[in-house]
Amino acid sequence: MSNNKPILYSYWRSSCSWRVRAVLELKKIPYEYRPVNLFSGEQNEEKFRSINPFGLVPVLMVPNVSGDGHETLFESLAIINYLEQTNPEPSIYPKDTIQRAKVAGIVEFIVCDIQPLQNLGTMRKAAEFGGSPNKGVEWNRYWITTKFKQLEQILHSLSGKYSVGDQFSLADICLVPQVYNALRYNIDMNEYPTIKRLFEQLLANEESIIKSHPDKQVDSDAQKKS
Known part of the structure; x- marks a missing residue:
């Protein structure tokens, strides 16, 4: 993973991907963007299925705790909750x-x-x-x-x-x-x-x-x- 930046697998029109991109921008987290063409069916190809067997975007790859590899996160709300927990400010939730x-x-x-x-x-x-x-x-x-x-x-x-x-x-x-x-x-x-x-x-x-x-x-x- 280049420079330990998260890698986001995304499709430009994907609502789920837009949610994650917005949170990354809000929290000013640099990331690498890797497009997956859902319209052409790229999500069903073996290369992407090896990353996410669900065949869905977004996928966020983040450095693991030891720093010698990565973890693969999937589903937009799960990714967003991870980003909120690891980068709590600014928060995406009210305190009340x-x-x-x-x-x-x-x-x-x-x-x-x-x-x-x-x-x-x-x-x-x-x-x-x-x-x-x-x-x-x-x-x-x-x-x-x-x-x-x-x-x-x-x-x-x-x-x-x-x-x-x-x-x-x-x-x-x-x-x-x-x-x-x-x-x-x-x-x-x-x-x-x-x-x-x-x-x-x-x-x-x-x-x-x-x-x-x-x-x-x-x-x-x-x-x-x-």
Whole structure:
């Protein structure tokens, strides 16, 4: 591992990878970026499967305690929890235990109840069962709009400047990639004014979100065209 920097295996459009990139940027942890093309199926090749048998990104490789090798971490929230424990400042959670639990609840709703339903494999299977590529898009739009109605309601009651109160947190870091994904499917965000406000504010003002944006990654379409 070069210079003992963590190595992040990532795909530019992956919501899960964006979460980890944002936390790395927030905590100012230098890392090496290694792209994995999910669209072409690179995650299923033996080379990557030897790193993560799950065939998923993100993967973060970090130096082990003895300094003579590395540990391979997988699943975005597990990686983020590791980064929070090893680099506690600035924290991605409020100090207040109730507020912290509310942040965790928003995070779990996005990470477990919304985002997995739009995974590339899930969408392709929905299209296959529906007999048309359009059925995969319809699947995504249905679940995003259904879940955003619920998320809008709770964020309307919990949010201040940020998703939960007035402190930037992991809830915000998870919200932005999910809205970015919704916009790819032409979801009308005017139907969700609280979510829209938070997304636009975070995307415009939060350095960690801006630096970790998909378009800024070396494997993005934007970077390939430049």
